[in-house]
Amino acid sequence: MFYREAGDFKTSYQDDNQTFPIKFDRYRYYFVLFVAFAIIPFMINDYWVNAVFLPFLIYTIAAIGLNILTGYCGQVSLGTGGFMAVGAYAVYKLMTLFPEVNVLIHIVLAGVVTAGVGVLFGLPSLRIKGFYLAVATLAAQFFLVWMFNRVPWFYNYSASGQISAPERTFLGEVITGPETEAWAAYLVCLVFVTLSAILARNLTRGSLGRKWMAIRDMDIAAEIIGVNPLGAKLSAFAISSFFVGVSGALFFAVYLGAVEVGEVFGINKSFLVLFMIIIGGLGSIFGSFAGAAFLVLLPVFLKNVLVGGLGWPTDLAAHLEFMIVGGLIIVFLIAEPHGLAQLWRVTKEKLRLWPFPH
Amino acid sequence: MLDQEKGYVTVDGRQIGGTVMDMRNITLRFGGVTAIKDISFDIREGEIRAIIGPNGAGKSSMLNVISGFYVPQEGEVFFRGQKRAPMRPYEVARQGIARTFQNIALFEGMSVLDNVMTGRLTQMKAGILSQALWRGKAEKEEVENREICEKVIDFLEIQHIRKTPVARLPYGLKKRVELARALASEPKLLLLDEPMAGMNVEEKEDMSRFILDVNDEFGTTIALIEHDMGVVMDLSDRVVVMDYGRKIGDGTPDEVRNNQEVIDAYLGVTHD
Amino acid sequence: MPDQLIYAMEVFLNGLMAGVLYALVALGFVLIYKASGIFNYAQGVMALFSAMTLVGLMEGQVPFSHLINAILGTQVHHFGWHLPAVLGILLTMAVMVALAWLVQVVIFRHLVNQEPIILFMATIGLAYFMEGFGDLMWGSEIKKLDVGLPQGINLWIDETTFNIFDYGFFIDNLDIVATIIAALLVGVLVAFSQYTKQGRAMRAVADDHQAALSVGVSLSFIWVMVWSVAGFVALVAGVMWGTKSGVQFSLSLIALKALPVLMLGGFTSIPGAIVGGLIIGVGEKLFEFAIGPIIGGATENWFAYVLALVFLVFRPQGLFGDKIIERV
Numbered sequence: 001m002f003y004r005e006a007g008d009f010k011t012s013y014q015d016d017n018q019t020f021p022i023k024f025d026r027y028r029y030y031f032v033l034f035v036a037f038a039i040i041p042f043m044i045n046d047y048w049v050n051a052v053f054l055p056f057l058i059y060t061i062a063a064i065g066l067n068i069l070t071g072y073c074g075q076v077s078l079g080t081g082g083f084m085a086v087g088a089y090a091v092y093k094l095m096t097l098f099p100e101v102n103v104l105i106h107i108v109l110a111g112v113v114t115a116g117v118g119v120l121f122g123l124p125s126l127r128i129k130g131f132y133l134a135v136a137t138l139a140a141q142f143f144l145v146w147m148f149n150r151v152p153w154f155y156n157y158s159a160s161g162q163i164s165a166p167e168r169t170f171l172g173e174v175i176t177g178p179e180t181e182a183w184a185a186y187l188v189c190l191v192f193v194t195l196s197a198i199l200a201r202n203l204t205r206g207s208l209g210r211k212w213m214a215i216r217d218m219d220i221a222a223e224i225i226g227v228n229p230l231g232a233k234l235s236a237f238a239i240s241s242f243f244v245g246v247s248g249a250l251f252f253a254v255y256l257g258a259v260e261v262g263e264v265f266g267i268n269k270s271f272l273v274l275f276m277i278i279i280g281g282l283g284s285i286f287g288s289f290a291g292a293a294f295l296v297l298l299p300v301f302l303k304n305v306l307v308g309g310l311g312w313p314t315d316l317a318a319h320l321e322f323m324i325v326g327g328l329i330i331v332f333l334i335a336e337p338h339g340l341a342q343l344w345r346v347t348k349e350k351l352r353l354w355p356f357p358h
Numbered sequence: 359m360l361d362q363e364k365g366y367v368t369v370d371g372r373q374i375g376g377t378v379m380d381m382r383n384i385t386l387r388f389g390g391v392t393a394i395k396d397i398s399f400d401i402r403e404g405e406i407r408a409i410i411g412p413n414g415a416g417k418s419s420m421l422n423v424i425s426g427f428y429v430p431q432e433g434e435v436f437f438r439g440q441k442r443a444p445m446r447p448y449e450v451a452r453q454g455i456a457r458t459f460q461n462i463a464l465f466e467g468m469s470v471l472d473n474v475m476t477g478r479l480t481q482m483k484a485g486i487l488s489q490a491l492w493r494g495k496a497e498k499e500e501v502e503n504r505e506i507c508e509k510v511i512d513f514l515e516i517q518h519i520r521k522t523p524v525a526r527l528p529y530g531l532k533k534r535v536e537l538a539r540a541l542a543s544e545p546k547l548l549l550l551d552e553p554m555a556g557m558n559v560e561e562k563e564d565m566s567r568f569i570l571d572v573n574d575e576f577g578t579t580i581a582l583i584e585h586d587m588g589v590v591m592d593l594s595d596r597v598v599v600m601d602y603g604r605k606i607g608d609g610t611p612d613e614v615r616n617n618q619e620v621i622d623a624y625l626g627v628t629h630d
Numbered sequence: 631m632p633d634q635l636i637y638a639m640e641v642f643l644n645g646l647m648a649g650v651l652y653a654l655v656a657l658g659f660v661l662i663y664k665a666s667g668i669f670n671y672a673q674g675v676m677a678l679f680s681a682m683t684l685v686g687l688m689e690g691q692v693p694f695s696h697l698i699n700a701i702l703g704t705q706v707h708h709f710g711w712h713l714p715a716v717l718g719i720l721l722t723m724a725v726m727v728a729l730a731w732l733v734q735v736v737i738f739r740h741l742v743n744q745e746p747i748i749l750f751m752a753t754i755g756l757a758y759f760m761e762g763f764g765d766l767m768w769g770s771e772i773k774k775l776d777v778g779l780p781q782g783i784n785l786w787i788d789e790t791t792f793n794i795f796d797y798g799f800f801i802d803n804l805d806i807v808a809t810i811i812a813a814l815l816v817g818v819l820v821a822f823s824q825y826t827k828q829g830r831a832m833r834a835v836a837d838d839h840q841a842a843l844s845v846g847v848s849l850s851f852i853w854v855m856v857w858s859v860a861g862f863v864a865l866v867a868g869v870m871w872g873t874k875s876g877v878q879f880s881l882s883l884i885a886l887k888a889l890p891v892l893m894l895g896g897f898t899s900i901p902g903a904i905v906g907g908l909i910i911g912v913g914e915k916l917f918e919f920a921i922g923p924i925i926g927g928a929t930e931n932w933f934a935y936v937l938a939l940v941f942l943v944f945r946p947q948g949l950f951g952d953k954i955i956e957r958v
Contacts, residue, residue: 012501013500013501013504013505013508014497014501017500017501017504076747076750124939124942124943127942127943127946128939128942128943128946129946130746130747131669131746131750131897132893132942132946134750135889135890135892135893135935135938135939136893136935136938136939136942138886138889138890138935139890139932139935139936139938139939142931142932142935143932143935143936145931146928146929146931146932149928150925150926150927150928151926199490199491202489202490202491202492202496203486203489203490206484206489206492206496206500207475207478207479207482207484207489207496207499207500208486208489210468210472210475210476210479211476211479213465213467213468213472214465214468214476214479216467217464217465217466217467217468218463218464218465218466220427220463221459221463221464221465222465222476223446223447223448224425224426224427224447224448224451224457224463225448225451225456225457225476225477225479225480225539225540225543226448226451226452226479226480226543227448227476227479228446228448229448235486239486267886271754271758274751274754275754275755278751283467310700311700312700313696313700315696315765315770316696316697316700316766318762319762319763319765319766319770320762320766321762322758322759322761322762322763322765323758323759323762323763323766324762325755325758325759326754326755326756326757326758326759326760326761326762327755327759328755329751329752329754329755329758330737330752330755330756330759333741333744333748333751333752333755334737334740334741334752337744337748
């Protein structure tokens with residue numbers, strides 16, 4: 001009864017097109033933004049930032065990116081790890097080649113570079129579909145990781161092959177490198193997430209989003225009614241890779257600080273982000289948040305309960321984590337293929353009627 | 359009397375114009391199978407042209423040739439006086455040809471409104487940046503095209519389901535939504551592939567009414583494939599009859615009804 | 631004959647052998663895909679799990695020993711017996727059949743009408759689950775597998791090639807055995823699918839589930855059978871690879887290698903899996919041999935995929951796959 005639309009009539013198409021047509025939702029959204037921007041930075045500490053918030057925020061951006069490509073446009077990609085690596089190495093090269101330019105600009109540029117690479121590896125999607133395309137994106141994944149490992153220019157000829165983020169500041173505050181304060185790293189990522197979500201939401205509800213979904217649902221019919229499949233697919237690859245690249249850049253520069261490409265951006269990363277959008281909900285911006293939150297919190301939870309609480313060895317906890325994640329994927333696919341986002345939608349539907357049954 | 363080039367006015371006052379689509383000597387082969395053998399016919403502006411024939415005659419293939427999905431090995435297609443250059447199906451759609459499909463081809467992941475809005479995709483031109491910021495051209499375009507779609511939704515009486523996911527709709531409503539999507543693009547030529555298939559008498563009457571209204575109010579040229587002879591004879595101005603890839607009849611419904619070859623191949627006779 | 635050419639011949643032969651092993655894993659994929667339209671990403675993990683189970687049974691390991699020890703504070707690890715290889719293989723096969731039945735009942739029965747991509751993602755979930763489960767059950771350390779297969783350099787070939795080329799080819803006995811077994815397996819599978827009642831039923835199911843149901847074929851039974859056969863193929867692959875490089879996590883990565891094999895050969899063709907495997911096996915090794923040193927080595931990580939990708943662009947259905955006809 002407190003969550004309702006009664007009396008809230010939309011009198012223009014503009015209003016009808018809003019992201020949050022129900023007042024309650026809108027206020028909730030503002031409230032969450034307020035807490036995120038104004039309250040959390042003052043309460044945060046290193047552990048929470050590194051274990052929970054930074055990975056959650058950064059993976060959300062990656063999940064939004066993959067969701068655009070796979071959830072909205074239907075092109076399955078197993079190359080997310082490789083594209084995150086492109087973002088990381090692009091921002092690294094930019095930071096080291098142009099140290100005077102603001103690192104935030106470099107992060108955006110890294111996204112643009114990744115978009116270009118994404119278009120390149122997306123070209124086969126015009127001829128190849130479905131599983132075949134998924135395997136083709138594996139080519140991107142393995143080739144990119146190999147390239148960043150073997151071509152010394154990418155890691156500035158360092159002996160270890162690792163790349164480390166040099167220290168950079170913004171408005172006088174350190175935001176990359178080991179001296180970064182928790183709240184500064186958090187705010188940087190939060191700003192990027194908020195902007196990414198808004199941009200993605202706008203793109204997916206407009207004509208570009210409809211083109212993507214038409215290609216996903218029935219690409220032949222889409223072409224017959226006037227959608228250029230080349231443009232739609234490549235734009236999906238480009239925009240998706242932009243977001244994935246930005247997340248890779250943030251992952252390296254703000255979160256980890258130093259990266260060895262094989263471990264960090266390998267095929268497991270690609271699967272992780274894919275699981276996030278499946279569990280969270282394909283074709284849903286909210287689902288990207290939900291899936292990222294779930295898969296970041298689960299290992300933290302398991303570690304605290306099993307290792308911290310019950311004293312089990314860590315490898316046992318890791319095995320269980322695999323089983324739980326795998327099992328949950330299956331459970332979700334059977335019971336709710338549209339993921340947590342759908343569960344949320346159904347809950348809201350029921351709430352709209354509460355306390356009445358129908 | 360009839361003037362083949364300049365057009366005429368029908369008995370009920372509709373304006374039939376000159377030739378809008380001209381198929382000349384179309385031959386279409388799939389490997390060893392010849393689906394269409396040297397067929398020529400034309401479609402005039404503003405008319406309702408039926409394509410009929412037994413199953414396997416090549417009618418859907420002909421529709422696919424018209425909409426650009428199949429490219430004939432021989433023959434030429436002239437649309438609005440211009441020969442069609444080799445082009446992709448989406449370019450054909452942009453010229454103003456819309457269609458519905460025999461087995462419904464709606465986008466099952468979207469709502470009715472979104473499906474109808476996809477019909478406007480050829481007209482929506484706002485750039486990516488404008489869309490990403492949801493300002494200026496993109497927002498205005500969205501509202502303008504929404505208005506056009508709402509008119510179509512109104513016309514086909516599907517307002518009550520506009521936000522429903524298409525996957526949940528019964529068959530008859532899906533067919534109507536598909537028609538709405540085709541109409542939303544304001545086509546010069548509308549192709550309907552068995553629009554009455556699987557419908558009961560009332561649904562057929564509704565659909566017939568919609569088809570006639572579309573032709574009457576918007577002046578849209580319509581070509582339809584249909585098996586229900588009653589519908590064909592009542593609705594169409596002219597009929598093309600196909601059998602085994604050849605054309606065996608072409609004329610008004612009355613002319614075709616009395617054509618012996620057509621009777622032998624398809625219509626049959628009543629027995630006492 | 632110039633030296634490089636001789637070395638290349640050796641690399642070629644080794645590539646063929648590697649290709650056979652890839653083909654073995656790819657076969658499991660093809661079987662399941664043909665019968666159910668499911669692309670079983672978990673095939674590699676099944677190979678790993680079967681190998682682990684085999685070792686565990688043969689060595690008399692206590693299943694879930696780490697877990698039991700963690701909960702109960704005990705220190706059990708082994709029952710103390712050792713099983714002969716043949717018995718171990720039979721028991722492992724029984725385990726794989728049970729696994730096939732479970733997978734069918736718990737997972738795929740509930741996903742019958744879903745789109746292929748959902749089924750594929752379910753198998754990814756299954757792969758992760760089985761990996762954790764396998765590690766939990768038998769432990770994740772590397773194990774040595776020895777079922778009595780001949781290993782080590784084949785001396786006859788070494789001598790003969792030395793006499794002809796002045797250079798002895800190193801061809802492992804194990805690889806020769808693997809080739810023979812794979813060839814036998816393919817022959818048996820093809821015969822089974824073409825000439826037996828069950829095989830015909832399987833092909834009917836692969837063509838059209840509804841039609842197969844309407845003539846009285848039990849979908850569940852066929853799928854359990856198919857997954858069991860795939861499990862058997864996984865076991866053979868697991869034994870081969872496990873003997874060669876030890877039973878460890880990287881075995882499951884073989885599945886990833888099978889993917890380009892399938893892309894080349896087509897997802898629905900048994901001979902395609904073989905031919906694709908050979909092409910990838912040879913191609914990889916020759917490329918690394920010829921061009922690897924110039925561009926930094928370790929090209930085997932990605933070459934197979936790029937090769938398959940390039941091939942697919944020109945022939946999207948693979949060499950032998952069913953031509954993809956799109957109708958509207």
